[in-house]
Amino acid sequence: MSLIKVLSRLSAVYCLLLLLFSCQQEPSSSTVIQNVRGYTFYGDSLRTFSAVMFKDGKVVDIYNDTTFQQGAGPDIIDGRGQVMLPGLIDAHGHVMGLGFQQMNVDLTGTTSLDSTLQRVAAYSRQYPELSWIQGRGWNQTRWNINRFPTAEELDDIENKRPVWLRRIDGHAGWANSEAMKRAGINTETSEPEGGKIIRDENGRPTGVFVDAAMHLIESHIPEPSARARSKALEAALLQMRSHGLTSVHDAGVSVKDWQLYKEKADQDSLTTRIYGMIAGAGAVFDTLAREGPIESYSKDRLALQSVKLYADGALGSRGAALIEPYSDAPDNRGLLFFSEEEMTKHILKTASAGFQTNVHAIGDQANRTVLNAFRKVQDSLGRQNLRHRIEHAQIVAPEDISRFRSLGIIASMQPTHATSDMNMAEDRIGAERMEGAYAWQTFLRHGVVVASGSDFPVEHVNPFYGLYAAVTRRDHQGNPEEGWYPGERLSRVQALRSFTVDAAYAAHQETVLGSLEPGKWADFILVDRDIFEVPAREIWQTRVLETWVAGEKVYSAMDK
Structure with missing residues (x-):
């Protein structure tokens, strides 16, 4: 074979390899979902849009009055006029x-x-x-x-x-x-x-x-098997994605939980992002905190940079710690789990290791004790910008509410707790203490960041139940007609913000989650009604049609 033919064949092989290599390296195409009625926070304002483009799982941008054509450009999906919202975030679940x-x-x-x-x-x-x-x-x-x-x-x-x-x-x-x-x-x-x-x-x-x-x-109940735990997680993931939750803050993660979550993430089957709170400041924390806070694992599917502590019990069982006795049980002030000194010691341990610390506090005495402990920790460690949180902040002495802002504490609250508790809350604490109870709007007026959740399975996992409760303060039958302590209702914009960008902020994730802005993950949902236009009484009936996480559809009501 002549030298010219050899060189010609080598050149052809080289070109073929170059073509194959270039195909492998070709960037993935963009996707556009258009013909939607979209809402998202964009900067500090709520914007509407008719189309969203995403690529490699992240938002490119949103558009209005722009029609994309099928062709050499992005893949086009017709949204059929459906309502699109950012993926909802539950800031406190189990x-x-x-x-x-x-x-x-x-x-x-x-x-x-x-x-x-x-x-x-x-x-x-x-x-x-x-x-x-x-x-x-x-x-x-x-x-x-x-x-x-x-x-x-x-x-x-x-x-x-x-x-x-x-x-x-x-x-x-x-x-x-x-x-x-x-x-x-x-x-x-x-x-x-x-x-x-x-x-x-x-x-x-x-x-x-x-x-x-x-x-x-x-302590005498047998531990569930690994198979049972895996089935339980699969059942939870189905519930969460079918109700439009693209992220949840898990309030109390054990060593076995974290290992299971990582396995699911590694298998690419974690269909809702999980922001984990380590269960307590004891042995579980000592094990899971060895490598320090984990800000992101598996492309933000998981995080483990916070801790969950308890200050008291619950109102329904009269375990919430109160400054004054229960109105319906004068010999009882509830249960304070730790003294102020002990609580300070626990928070010092977790905060010193760089972990955000989130403390369950329902009664006014528990909230005051935790606020005092956070102040002492701040005096000792300085302002670390760890965004510590009080989970529930359910009954707070009015004079203590402003301390959340001054100490930089986030109020992680659950709107459906108010509508579930309204049958007994005033009996428990009396009318006077209701001034600082379930006081969402008062917290916002004091400049406190409010992140909303459900506390599932204490309450239903459906976040639209929470949005409805936040906006109306009524039960699903529409009672009471004017709302329970209606001055604490949130606007629809405030309510959505508390379940999206402010919930993301409460997890140090506002740069990657919570809204459909350029560079953030393309987490969004399509729903069957416009929660900004329908009568407020219908919000809880909203049905999720599709749930998308990182630009991939993880749930469709059509597949049920």
Whole structure:
């Protein structure tokens, strides 16, 4: 073969390789969804748009009065006039709790003791192979019995296997006699610090355990298997994406939770982003904090740079710590889990390691104790810009609200707590203390950042329930007609902001999440109505049609 032919063939091979290489290196094409009625925060204002372009999972820009044509340019998707919103962010949920709720007996919404027992009995018959019957969601304040339930009432339907049912808020549990027997609970059992055992007039435990006392039972429940945990996470992810949640702040992550989340992220099957809060400042923190705060893992699918602490219990079980006694229980001020000195010590430990610290505080005494602790930590460490948070900030002395702003504390609040609690909150604390209760608008007027969430599975995972509660302060039947303490309602713009850009800010993620602005992840949803135009009473009925995360569709109502 002549030299010319050899060179010619080598040249052809070179050109072919060059072509293949250039094809491999060719950047991915852009995608445009147009013909939508879009809303997003853009800078400091809410903007409308008719089209959004994204590439490599991130927003290129939004457009108005621009029509893209099919051809050599971006891929075009017709939005069919649907409403587009940024992906919604729940600033306070419990991912694994949501998943296990799908697998255990769900008592949410039961309106009487009898209906609750019937639901437990049906579940017990359906799963005879279970060694423990577990569930969650009961709420005695909706049963019109004016007391806690008892072990004997559970014994009537299941006395051979242990039964353990967490209250709706997760701050009390109800056991049958077999569960108490296996845990060795009797008259002599002492209450742990930060916990309470409900007893009868003879001092015998009745079956209800509040806050820290719940561990007396739960320490005897077998750990769920790895398979069960994986199924629970899959169930939670389905619930979250089907309701338009593209990100959630998980309030209490264990070592096993984090390992499972990483596995799912590595498998590219984490369809909702998770901003994790390490569960406590103890052994779990010591293990998970070894490598320091994790700002981003797997392209912002995961983060672990915050910690969840508890200051008190819940209002429904009278575990929220109050400055003055409960109006309906004058001998009770609730349960403060830590003294101010102890709380300061815990926050110093976590903040010194560079972790944002988010503290559950519901009662006014708990909120004041936590604010005092944050001030002492700031005096010691200076302003670190860690954006510490108080989770719930439910009942706050009016004079303490301005301290959130001065200390740089974010108020992480849950609008549906107000509409769920309005049947008993004023009974618990009296009318005077309502001035600083569920006071969303007052917090905003003081310049405090308010991030909204649901606290699922305490409340429903659907964020449109929260948007509706924030805007109306009414239940789904429209009561009360003027709204419960209507001066604290949020505007529709304020409400959406609290579930998007301000929730992202509360996770140090405002540069990558929360709005459809250039360079941020293309997380968005398509819904069946315009929440800025429909009557407010319809907001909670909004249905998610599609959910997209990083420019990929992860849910479609058409696939159901």
